[in-house]
Amino acid sequence: MDRLLQTLVAGVLIGGIYSLIGIGMTLIMGVMGIINLAHGQLMMVAMYITFVLSSYLHLDPYFSLLVAMPALFLLGVLLQKLFLNPLMKIESILPENQVLMTVGIGMVLTEIARFIFSSDYKSVKTVYSSSVFFIGGISFNLPMCIAFFFALALTALLFWFLLKTDIGRSIRATAQDRDAATLMGVNTGKITVITFGLGSALVAAAGCLLIPIYYLFPDIGGPFTLKAFVITILGGLGSTVGAIFGGLVLGIAESLGAAYIGMGYREMVGFVIFVLVLIFLPGGLKRLTKI
Amino acid sequence: MKSKHLALIVVGIAALVFPLVVPSDYYRHLVIIALMWVVIGSAWNLLAGYTGQVSFGHAIFFGVGAYTAGILVTKLQISAWYGMILGGVVAMAVALFVGWVCFRLRGPYFALATLAGGEIIRLVATNWESLTEGMVGILIIQSFRSKVPYYYIALATAAICIYVIHLIMKSKWGYYFVSIREDQDAAESLGISTTLYKNISLLVSAFFTGTAGAFYMNYMAFIDPHVVFSLHYISIMAILVGIVGGVATMMGPAVGAFIMVGVQETFRSALFGLVPKWVSQGHALVFGLIVIFVILFMANGVVGDWAKIKKHVFRMKA
Numbered sequence: 001m002d003r004l005l006q007t008l009v010a011g012v013l014i015g016g017i018y019s020l021i022g023i024g025m026t027l028i029m030g031v032m033g034i035i036n037l038a039h040g041q042l043m044m045v046a047m048y049i050t051f052v053l054s055s056y057l058h059l060d061p062y063f064s065l066l067v068a069m070p071a072l073f074l075l076g077v078l079l080q081k082l083f084l085n086p087l088m089k090i091e092s093i094l095p096e097n098q099v100l101m102t103v104g105i106g107m108v109l110t111e112i113a114r115f116i117f118s119s120d121y122k123s124v125k126t127v128y129s130s131s132v133f134f135i136g137g138i139s140f141n142l143p144m145c146i147a148f149f150f151a152l153a154l155t156a157l158l159f160w161f162l163l164k165t166d167i168g169r170s171i172r173a174t175a176q177d178r179d180a181a182t183l184m185g186v187n188t189g190k191i192t193v194i195t196f197g198l199g200s201a202l203v204a205a206a207g208c209l210l211i212p213i214y215y216l217f218p219d220i221g222g223p224f225t226l227k228a229f230v231i232t233i234l235g236g237l238g239s240t241v242g243a244i245f246g247g248l249v250l251g252i253a254e255s256l257g258a259a260y261i262g263m264g265y266r267e268m269v270g271f272v273i274f275v276l277v278l279i280f281l282p283g284g285l286k287r288l289t290k291i
Numbered sequence: 292m293k294s295k296h297l298a299l300i301v302v303g304i305a306a307l308v309f310p311l312v313v314p315s316d317y318y319r320h321l322v323i324i325a326l327m328w329v330v331i332g333s334a335w336n337l338l339a340g341y342t343g344q345v346s347f348g349h350a351i352f353f354g355v356g357a358y359t360a361g362i363l364v365t366k367l368q369i370s371a372w373y374g375m376i377l378g379g380v381v382a383m384a385v386a387l388f389v390g391w392v393c394f395r396l397r398g399p400y401f402a403l404a405t406l407a408g409g410e411i412i413r414l415v416a417t418n419w420e421s422l423t424e425g426m427v428g429i430l431i432i433q434s435f436r437s438k439v440p441y442y443y444i445a446l447a448t449a450a451i452c453i454y455v456i457h458l459i460m461k462s463k464w465g466y467y468f469v470s471i472r473e474d475q476d477a478a479e480s481l482g483i484s485t486t487l488y489k490n491i492s493l494l495v496s497a498f499f500t501g502t503a504g505a506f507y508m509n510y511m512a513f514i515d516p517h518v519v520f521s522l523h524y525i526s527i528m529a530i531l532v533g534i535v536g537g538v539a540t541m542m543g544p545a546v547g548a549f550i551m552v553g554v555q556e557t558f559r560s561a562l563f564g565l566v567p568k569w570v571s572q573g574h575a576l577v578f579g580l581i582v583i584f585v586i587l588f589m590a591n592g593v594v595g596d597w598a599k600i601k602k603h604v605f606r607m608k609a
Contacts (some may be wrong), residue, residue: 035403037406083583083587086587087586090587090590096345097403097404097586097590099347099403100586101583103347103527103581103582104579104581104582104583104586106575107523107527107578107579108576108579108583110575110579111573111575111576111579112576114575115573115576222522226406226407226410230407234404237400259384265418267414268411268414268415268418271407271410271411271414272411274407275392275407275411278392278393278394278395279392279406282395
């Protein structure tokens with residue numbers, strides 16, 4: 001029983017961070033209609049920013065949220081402006097050009113990171129990295145708990161932004177119906193740029209929160225891109241609420257898989273869920289709630 | 292029409308005598324690899340270019356073909372050459388499942404589902420050690436010392452592949468495929484069973500890709516999951532070969548294969564040793580930059596944008 005509870009706790013805590021990654025991707029998906037396959041790679045960039053700040057300037061990883069998030073927002077804005085928006089004007093037979101472009105961007109980011117930092121594994125050690133507290137026999141890893149609550153706070157902030165501010169409303173309008181939003185006077189070009197920046201900033205936050213409990217190398221982006229993608233499919237394409245639950249489900253399923261089947265299969269659990277969702281619940285969790 | 296036939300004959304003769312006039316094994320090797328990519332690129336183009344179902348997971352079929360050939364040797368002790376047919380057949384069987392799952396989704400979602408499929412099968416191949424030897428990989432003994440037999444086998448495979456796809460595209464099936472790409476709903480309303488024809492396109496594509504995989508096993512004599520199921524170097528490369536050459540053109544993937552193998556090798560060998568060694572470490576970076584460049588400036592490929600390229604080149608000369 002303890003083992004099961006412990007596994008669930010670990011799953012929920014990591015699930016909170018997964019949700020944050022998934023929300024960023026699903027926002028971009030909802031507004032632009034494409035999956036951003038450079039998502040994990042953007043997180044990798046944020047993690048290296050945090051790494052540099054903490055090892056050269058000795059800044060706390062959580063403090064570097066304030067640096068990495070704006071930096072990645074800018075990077076996202078630039079990528080969208082320079083590489084993705086121009087594609088809308090290009091006539092081509094295949095509509096998947098934008099997705100392929102994000103793959104190219106992801107590869108370039110990874111290789112630039114390899115050029116600068118080499119392929120070595122890096123980690124950021126903090127005093128609290130391995131500190132643990134107990135509640136009734138269940139151990140809670142402190143940095144994971146901090147990360148979880150940061151993730152909750154950022155998600156709440158995002159929902160406030162989407163529901164209450166003008167830009168947030170414009171983003172939701174563009175996601176619902178691009179043409180109608182344009183007709184109502186929403187500058188959809190600007191909205192896509194902001195959304196891509198916002199998605200990048202969110203995944204940057206996830207990167208900063210992950211770094212005290214994870215290690216870092218240039219290829220770390222790929223697996224996280226795929227995780228984000230699984231979460232997006234699981235939650236329902238373009239649904240932010242779905243992404244939160246998708247992230248939690250993936251986190252719990254992964255830690256159950258690792259505890260009861262074997263560590264080698266941890267990565268596979270997500271994909272099995274992915275295939276099952278496609279077969280039995282195409283449309284994802286969104287479909288169950290009809291929201 | 293006449294000059295087109297003449298060009299084909301010239302290219303055909305050049306291809307036939309190539310290994311006899313070029314004694315260097317290095318260049319023979321490059322052309323063999325390029326011919327293998329002609330097969331994969333053409334197969335990808337049938338599904339993506341003509342039928343409009345962009346696959347990000349052709350490594351699935353390539354890897355399955357390669358592993359079929361390898362497992363024939365390690366488990367059944369028979370020649371890996373049977374894999375040239377069997378690998379294609381097993382790849383088709385996998386394609387049936389992939390089609391069943393992935394054709395529930397349209398457009399970009401299909402692309403992403405195939406991408407995830409590629410990752411799943413890579414993890415399966417890594418973890419199912421009793422069948423695939425896992426990360427150790429499969430090592431077999433090459434049948435021929437010389438590159439020449441491999442060259443002709445690759446050439447024959449590429450020629451058959453292009454010819455079959457040419458025949459398919461001239462038949463009724465070809466028109467169904469293009470109609471699905473142009474407007475799936477309209478095709479459906481005209482009585483074309485879109486799911487059936489998408490699956491047919493996928494099966495043919497998977498067969499040739501599996502054959503190419505089996506050829507790779509025979510030729511390179513070593514495979515492991517990270518090589519044959521690689522997202523970047525197989526799945527994305529297949530897309531690049533198609534896009535650089537020209538999507539939905541018969542000869543595009545053939546042109547694209549030679550360009551891509553040439554570019555990759557040029558950078559991998561650090562411009563054939565002319566520039567410092569560290570440049571070769573950046574070959575993956577160059578690969579990514581090519582993706583970005585091609586999509587931004589040559590969306591229809593060398594063959595598709597030939598008129599545009601000609602105009603620009605002439606203007607530069609003038």
